Amino acid sequence: TAAAPRPWRLFGAMCLLRLPRITQPLEKEEEEMAALMEQIELEKSCYSDHEIRKLGEEEQLKRRKESMYDDDEVRGKTVIMAQDLEDKWEQKFLRFEAAPRITDADKSNNRKSLNRKLDSNLMLLVKQKIGNKELWLLPQVEWQPGETLRSTAERAMATFLGDHVQAKTLGNAPYGIYKYKFPRAIRTEDNVGAKVFFFKAFLQSSDLSQAELKEDHLWVTKDELGDYLKPEYLKKINRFLLD
Amino acid sequence: TSSRSVCPHALCSFFFFSSWLPQAVPLRGGHWQSSLLAFRASIPVRAQPKKKKKVDVRREQAQKDRMKKKIKKLEKAAPEMIPIEDFITPLKYSDSNRVRSLPPLSFEETERRVLLMKKWCLFKHKQDKAEKKAIQTLVEAQQEALKELRLESEELYQAAIRRDEGLFPFERDGPNYTPPLPGYDPPEGKSVDITKVYTQ
Numbered sequence: 001t002a003a004a005p006r007p008w009r010l011f012g013a014m015c016l017l018r019l020p021r022i023t024q025p026l027e028k029e030e031e032e033m034a035a036l037m038e039q040i041e042l043e044k045s046c047y048s049d050h051e052i053r054k055l056g057e058e059e060q061l062k063r064r065k066e067s068m069y070d071d072d073e074v075r076g077k078t079v080i081m082a083q084d085l086e087d088k089w090e091q092k093f094l095r096f097e098a099a100p101r102i103t104d105a106d107k108s109n110n111r112k113s114l115n116r117k118l119d120s121n122l123m124l125l126v127k128q129k130i131g132n133k134e135l136w137l138l139p140q141v142e143w144q145p146g147e148t149l150r151s152t153a154e155r156a157m158a159t160f161l162g163d164h165v166q167a168k169t170l171g172n173a174p175y176g177i178y179k180y181k182f183p184r185a186i187r188t189e190d191n192v193g194a195k196v197f198f199f200k201a202f203l204q205s206s207d208l209s210q211a212e213l214k215e216d217h218l219w220v221t222k223d224e225l226g227d228y229l230k231p232e233y234l235k236k237i238n239r240f241l242l243d
Numbered sequence: 244t245s246s247r248s249v250c251p252h253a254l255c256s257f258f259f260f261s262s263w264l265p266q267a268v269p270l271r272g273g274h275w276q277s278s279l280l281a282f283r284a285s286i287p288v289r290a291q292p293k294k295k296k297k298v299d300v301r302r303e304q305a306q307k308d309r310m311k312k313k314i315k316k317l318e319k320a321a322p323e324m325i326p327i328e329d330f331i332t333p334l335k336y337s338d339s340n341r342v343r344s345l346p347p348l349s350f351e352e353t354e355r356r357v358l359l360m361k362k363w364c365l366f367k368h369k370q371d372k373a374e375k376k377a378i379q380t381l382v383e384a385q386q387e388a389l390k391e392l393r394l395e396s397e398e399l400y401q402a403a404i405r406r407d408e409g410l411f412p413f414e415r416d417g418p419n420y421t422p423p424l425p426g427y428d429p430p431e432g433k434s435v436d437i438t439k440v441y442t443q
């Protein structure tokens with residue numbers, strides 16, 4: 001006997017994550033602990049070759065100053081001291097300029113750019129038309145018979161970002177589900193509501209210049225999701241998002 | 244040539260026999276000499292090379308067996324332990340001049356350290372509990388999704404719980420302290436690996 005057609009429509013949605021590029025700032029306890037660990041390591045250590053050389057040279061200098069030896073005039077050759085080496089290294093380090101941790105996109109709060117908030121996960125949100133309303137959602141597309149839900153989600157990603165997006169989908173199983181019933185006006189016997197299955201993927205390439213972004217899109221962190229998503233939807237999504 | 248080497252031996256034996264036998268028999272140097280003149284033909288001159296073959300073959304075989312026995316003994320012996328370089332402190336670091344001279348810790352410092360350790364313990368405990376709770380909610384959400392999927396269609400459910408072969412091994416470069424500098428040209432250099440490699 002054939003199973004009766006279910007009244008739920010199936011959708012596959014993709015939660016595309018851009019992973020953090022830099023480390024998160026340390027908490028106060030973590031900083032204190034790191035300082036303590038360094039101190040303890042210093043106390044338990046022995047002198048290294050460089051330090052012994054430095055100490056010996058300091059001794060020599062002191063002796064020379066106290067008793068006014070004529071050694072350096074007699075010898076006439078310049079000896080590189082350990083302290084000079086240290087100064088040279090310090091200078092070289094100060095000349096190097098690393099890239100800033102807080103980028104321009106951070107300062108201008110440009111939510112469309114991928115260079116914002118480099119220390120947290122960024123998720124893709126797109127504006128889609130559901131029924132007759134325009135809503136901010138994770139990119140979703142209706143399931144078509146003949147494909148698995150994972151391929152539906154990947155198709156959703158390709159629809160909004162183009163075919164050249166390199167993303168690693170994490171497994172075949174969905175991470176979460178959002179079930180909703182259609183408003184009474186369009187509800188029928190066969191069409192009660194929809195189930196949206198969420199999949200997760202990591203963005204591999206950082207260069208999306210080739211992607212053809214048709215609709216309105218945003219890259220937001222977990223805390224900023226509340227500004228755009230409906231509360232019920234947000235509740236379901238927050239369950240499978242690790243900060 | 245062989246005639247010279249055999250000749251004195253034949254003459255010796257001839258004289259020996261002549262002193263020994265008091266008969267008036269024409270004395271001959273034993274059965275191996277039919278006539279004094281024909282000694283080169285009768286005396287088997289090729290005895291030496293033949294003996295060499297047998298004895299050598301046997302000797303060689305014995306040598307090979309002895310070598311094999313030695314090899315087996317060496318293999319049976321337990322393999323030598325590879326020393327862990329990190330655990331062996333080189334002797335030059337146990338000199339007394341290497342000991343660091345620092346002022347002893349004050350009472351306040353030790354108190355501060357103990358209190359900080361306790362705070363750290365609590366912090367880490369809270370962090371661990373939060374992580375475990377997050378993982379728990381993750382798993383629960385996934386189980387709920389799979390349950391709903393099963394209600395929808397068995398075929399899709401089976402496709403979902405199939406193992407993803409392409410997922411592992413998963414590699415990713417971890418986050419650094421600063422983002423990569425665009426257009427940075429690292430200085431040229433060559434590194435020579437001097438780690439000691441031990442084989443058993």
